[in-house]
Amino acid sequence: MKTLRILITTAALMGVLASCGGSSSSDANVKRVPQDFKTIQEAVDAAVAGDLVLVDKGTYSEAVTVETDNIVIRGIDRNEVILEGDYTLDNGIRIVGAKGVVVENMTARNYRANGFFWTGVDGYRGSYLTAVRNGDYGIYAFDSVNGIFEHSYGGGSPDAGFYIGQCKPCNAIINDVIAENNGLGYSGTNASGNLVIANSTFRQNRAGIVPNSLDSEKLSPQEDNIIVGNLVYSNNNGLTPAIGAAKLAMGNGILVAGGNRNQILRNRVWDHDITGIGIVPNSDKSLFWVEGNSVQENDVSDSRAADLALTALDAKANNCFSKNVFATSKPADIENAQPCSGTATAPFDKDPLPLADLINRVKPDSGDIKKMPDPGPQTNMPNAAKAKAVPMIAPPTPLDVASVTLPAKP
Amino acid sequence: MQLVALLRAFQFDPATSVCDLLPLVSRSHYGEAMINRIPTVSAFAACVVMLSACSSSVTQIPRGASLPIVAVASVDNSFEPQTVSVVVGQSVTWTNTGRNRHDVKVKKVPTDFGIDQDSFIPLTGTYTYAFSKSGSFVYYCSIHGTAKGKGMAGTILVSK
Numbered sequence: 289m290k291t292l293r294i295l296i297t298t299a300a301l302m303g304v305l306a307s308c309g310g311s312s313s314s315d316a317n318v319k320r321v322p323q324d325f326k327t328i329q330e331a332v333d334a335a336v337a338g339d340l341v342l343v344d345k346g347t348y349s350e351a352v353t354v355e356t357d358n359i360v361i362r363g364i365d366r367n368e369v370i371l372e373g374d375y376t377l378d379n380g381i382r383i384v385g386a387k388g389v390v391v392e393n394m395t396a397r398n399y400r401a402n403g404f405f406w407t408g409v410d411g412y413r414g415s416y417l418t419a420v421r422n423g424d425y426g427i428y429a430f431d432s433v434n435g436i437f438e439h440s441y442g443g444g445s446p447d448a449g450f451y452i453g454q455c456k457p458c459n460a461i462i463n464d465v466i467a468e469n470n471g472l473g474y475s476g477t478n479a480s481g482n483l484v485i486a487n488s489t490f491r492q493n494r495a496g497i498v499p500n501s502l503d504s505e506k507l508s509p510q511e512d513n514i515i516v517g518n519l520v521y522s523n524n525n526g527l528t529p530a531i532g533a534a535k536l537a538m539g540n541g542i543l544v545a546g547g548n549r550n551q552i553l554r555n556r557v558w559d560h561d562i563t564g565i566g567i568v569p570n571s572d573k574s575l576f577w578v579e580g581n582s583v584q585e586n587d588v589s590d591s592r593a594a595d596l597a598l599t600a601l602d603a604k605a606n607n608c609f610s611k612n613v614f615a616t617s618k619p620a621d622i623e624n625a626q627p628c629s630g631t632a633t634a635p636f637d638k639d640p641l642p643l644a645d646l647i648n649r650v651k652p653d654s655g656d657i658k659k660m661p662d663p664g665p666q667t668n669m670p671n672a673a674k675a676k677a678v679p680m681i682a683p684p685t686p687l688d689v690a691s692v693t694l695p696a697k698p
Numbered sequence: 699m700q701l702v703a704l705l706r707a708f709q710f711d712p713a714t715s716v717c718d719l720l721p722l723v724s725r726s727h728y729g730e731a732m733i734n735r736i737p738t739v740s741a742f743a744a745c746v747v748m749l750s751a752c753s754s755s756v757t758q759i760p761r762g763a764s765l766p767i768v769a770v771a772s773v774d775n776s777f778e779p780q781t782v783s784v785v786v787g788q789s790v791t792w793t794n795t796g797r798n799r800h801d802v803k804v805k806k807v808p809t810d811f812g813i814d815q816d817s818f819i820p821l822t823g824t825y826t827y828a829f830s831k832s833g834s835f836v837y838y839c840s841i842h843g844t845a846k847g848k849g850m851a852g853t854i855l856v857s858k
Contacts, residue, residue, distance in 0.1 A: 407849050453774070
């Protein structure tokens with residue numbers, strides 16, 4: 289099924305390529321680093337829309353800024369094209385206000401802020417990227433729409449390995465990624481509308497997947513994500529670096545913090561100190577409650593407080609739970625108290641956790657980011673040397689959510 | 699559901715401003731803030747900054763004997779308000795009210811205007827600059843914006 293999706297995506301991309309023209313590695317529009325340009329930044333500055341910046345093996349101590357639309361930046365080898373921040377540079381590659389820029393097949397590590405960062409763009413894609421030990425986020429899209437993060441790894445960041453923030457509708461897909469050893473595996477502040485997180489692994493972070501509402505960014509509250517077919521386990525890792533929010537959320541697999549109308553479907557979630565799947569309010573300058581979230585067909589086990597949990601103002605908020613496999617819940621008998629169809633047959637308890645437990649429980653202080661491990665070799669992009677360059681000029685092909693099944697335990 | 703209704707349900711007085719609730723609920727997601735209990739004065743000050751930041755996209759300062767400091771919030775990832783107007787001799791204070799680190803830089807060519815703040819501590823850090831020249835100056839966060847004024851950037855209009 290996953291293979292079919294990939295084929296469909298590839299076919300769609302080839303269609304786009306045929307219609308708009310892309311660069312192959314033999315084209316004159318390829319800017320090679322270091323053969324043609326000594327640095328990635330020099331090649332990017334020389335590139336025009338449709339160009340491919342092809343980076344050879346090596347370690348590049350650069351902070352690259354991209355302000356040109358529709359270029360592709362690709363490493364020849366994901367594990368051996370390394371952008372090195374040395375904890376002094378801010379961002380590995382950042383795309384500021386440039387449409388359609390794609391970054392593929394390379395590693396960014398040890399940056400003070402972010403590994404790969406898109407901001408203020410329409411159209412983005414990050415594929416086959418590895419981001420390790422970056423001071424805010426690993427792979428990050430802010431105030432950006434129509435994007436994809438796929439086949440990528442984010443580890444060792446105190447905020448989140450993957451982050452999409454402040455977009456509505458986001459029109460974004462996170463597919464086939466791994467997030468580990470982060471404060472949060474995924475954080476999505478005020479990221480709403482047609483945002484799908486699928487077929488991915490979130491493990492050994494402080495918390496796994498955390499869509500959330502805050503006043504510190506625009507477009508609150510967070511709404512309308514689909515979290516489907518993920519493996520989420522052992523997110524209790526007190527050794528990670530962590531911002532305060534990550535400390536607060538620690539011990540939860542999937543935690544909707546002040547979000548509405550999210551669908552959490554067919555995820556396998558286990559081994560969490562607090563909740564496997566929790567739906568709770570969040571407070572900033574505003575109070576963000578939770579409405580209309582739907583938790584269905586997940587398999588949740590081995591949670592110390594509750595496999596499924598809900599803190600909501602009242603039953604009319606229409607948060608619902610159905611057809612999950614689980615052992616414990618707060619409130620008890622949650623699928624009868626808050627069913628997705630039919631009438632509640634158990635009383636509603638508005639704060640069964642209670643929330644204060646989540647907030648006040650003592651959590652380990654932030655760990656040392658420099659001690660976070662490398663992930664080991666990651667899967668390379670197929671045929672990176674010769675594959676055509678395809679900028680992200682159209683919205684992502686919708687992912688067939690209905691076809692995504694509950695993943696097996698590894 | 700409306701926030702006011704929610705506050706009522708939790709027995710907060712809806713006539714009380716959200717800022718009055720800051721010592722109770724603000725930033726509780728930051729763990730430490732709950733433990734340390736944000737001092738009321740600090741919370742109020744932060745609230746004033748927040749409100750002034752949100753009140754208008756352009757802040758006009760009347761000419762007069764007193765020159766109040768103009769507040770700009772560095773949120774994630776923009777300056778609020780994005781454009782402010784001051785007079786020569788007046789100061790602007792930037793406060794990082796976001797979760798992430800920000801800085802304040804100005805393109806030094808053609809004019810070295812003097813704004814240069816390397817880093818703000820999230821949630822608390824401030825930087826104040828007193829403007830001694832008139833003109834229109836674009837500044838930016840070098841982490842989240844560019845000298846061309848893209849991304850996280852703002853403008854100070856300084857009149858004589």
